[in-house]
Amino acid sequence: GAGVSQTPSNKVTEKGKYVELRCDPISGHTALYWYRQSLGQGPEFLIYFQGTGAADDSGLPNDRFFAVRPEGSVSTLKIQRTERGDSAVYLCASRGTGRNEQFFGPGTRLTVL
């Protein structure tokens, strides 16, 4: 079946702009995670959704970042007033109910100029 998909694959923006990154999880997966991966580092947890609600947003670095998942499927990560330090690959992962394995999407490479 289809895996996790993310769009866009690449996003270049200017400092101060607003961006939206989209994640489409594996069909039926209720758990959805956002991670951020900087060059040469492991993925860093940002936020976890169980269904429509953000069950844990403790990884969001500041209030410029927020995410939604209004219908319990597709999720959008939103970054306001982007800064150069936000440049990274943003990864989304989903997990099936009762399972431990997380399956990652291909990521969105965000570059803030």
Next chain:
Amino acid sequence: GENVEQHPSTLSVQEGDSAVIKCTYSDSASNYFPWYKQELGKRPQLIIDIRSNVGEKKDQRIAVTLNKTAKHFSLHITETQPEDSAVYFCAASFTAGNNDMRFGAGTRLTVKP
């Protein structure tokens, strides 16, 4: 919170040799330990995982060992092949919680033909 450390950061072996990557974790509540392989520009792919109720798990040329007392776990790859070259990440999570993963910083494995 959980802190995962991974060593070495780079590892170079000859084709056919074995490779070992080690990780330690800090939170004794963590009970799920996956390993991901990430090729350049690609998404992390789960290659093997282990739960805290077992000490070892093997899948063909790949094995993982877990020492709960010492809070460390290791990935073993035998009979390495050039296509094993990639960055490997360990992670730890608590499955009765949100199951959000904390990753190590990664090991870049190079298998020389």
